């Protein structure tokens with residue numbers, strides 16, 4: 001489902017800073033060579049993630065769901081000088097490609113890429129995060145939020161992608177992933193420890209700020 005008029009979308013993209021040459025290539029190669037390329041954040045969302053990261057200047061970012069590395073590179077652009085992003089993905093088939101992209105980016109030293117199940121890796125992380133991007137399997141969004149919440153500083157931010165799930169959150173008869181997203185959105189809306197705004201950017205980004213323990 002497209003949420004906004006095609007012409008408005010084009011106009012918005014024309015007034016968004018272009019992708020770097022590397023990001024453009026990752027975007028193109030992902031579409032040509034990798035399964036499910038729609039999972040990639042893309043031009044506009046990527047620039048949004050970069051801007052958010054620049055606003056926060058995080059020392060620690062956690063990304064759950066690296067895929068081909070596009071969004072990790074966008075967020076890494078805004079890291080504090082001593083900053084680091086930990087990005088996790090379970091798909092080992094993408095590892096060689098992703099490591100090559102990270103090496104080319106010139107930001108490799110700031111990227112800690114872990115291949116494995118985020119449900120097992122997050123509890124082992126001894127870090128305090130300023131920014132978390134939840135973008136892995138929809139079924140586990142609530143679990144990722146619960147696993148990471150105590151590791152986010154008060155005043156820190158979490159972003160959750162695909163929370164409109166192509167508009168399926170409005171439908172009555174829902175599948176497992178849609179139900180998980182609906183439940184996640186309701187859980188965040190009812191959590192007194194956070195403030196949140198659901199932005200209808202691309203497939204929906206739930207923007208969350210931790211306000212108390």
Ligand SMILES: C[S@@+](CC[C@H](N)C(=O)[O-])C[C@H]1O[C@@H](n2cnc3c(N)ncnc32)[C@H](O)[C@@H]1O
Nearest residue numbers: 039040041065067071089090091117118136137
């Ligand atoms: C939507 S894609 C991520 C897109 C990427 N953040 C971007 O914007 O370009 C979701 C990724 O989550 C990964 N994933 C799914 N289940 C996972 C799990 N349990 N632990 C870690 N990664 C997982 C998938 O392998 C897939 O690459």
